[in-house]
Amino acid sequence: MDMNMNMTMNGSLPAPAMKMSSSMKYMHMTLFWGKNSIILFKDFPGSNTGHYILALIIVFACAAGVEFLSQCRLIGPRWQRTAAGLARTVMHTVRVGLYYMLMLALMSFNVGVLLVSILGHAIVFLGFAKGWTSVVASPSD
Secondary structure (H helix, E strand, O other), X not given: OOOOOOOOOOOOOOOOOOOOOHHHHHOOOOOEOOOXXXXXXXXXXXXXXXXXXXXXXXXXXXXXXXXXXXXXXXOOOOOOHHHHHHHHHHHHHHHHHHHHHHHHHHOOOEHXXXXXXXXXXXXXXXXXXXXXXXXXXXXXX
């Protein structure tokens, strides 16, 4: 029986050897703590501490924006129906876009990103619960 040495037992060619790229060295599939990661964009923040802090600020802003758009009532009863519907649609679209950006950032499995995201939600929610914000449209408007 003549067996070709380049073939596997089932007759197919062997898979090419996988090479680890430089961007895969920060990929994690479990929660981890550290600044060496990839958040949202290739090689960002990488191992740069300043970029990691910037990424945390961006995640905080996304989480705060999502919570703000979820809690605020900018549209008053005097708005025309078409304008109110259009404004609600725009707010919903922006909120969903921020949610997806936040979800992608959380998929970096970085504990710092997770904590900053929770903190952004909590601070804005607390602001609405305590009445610190004045953007809620009152029924008398």
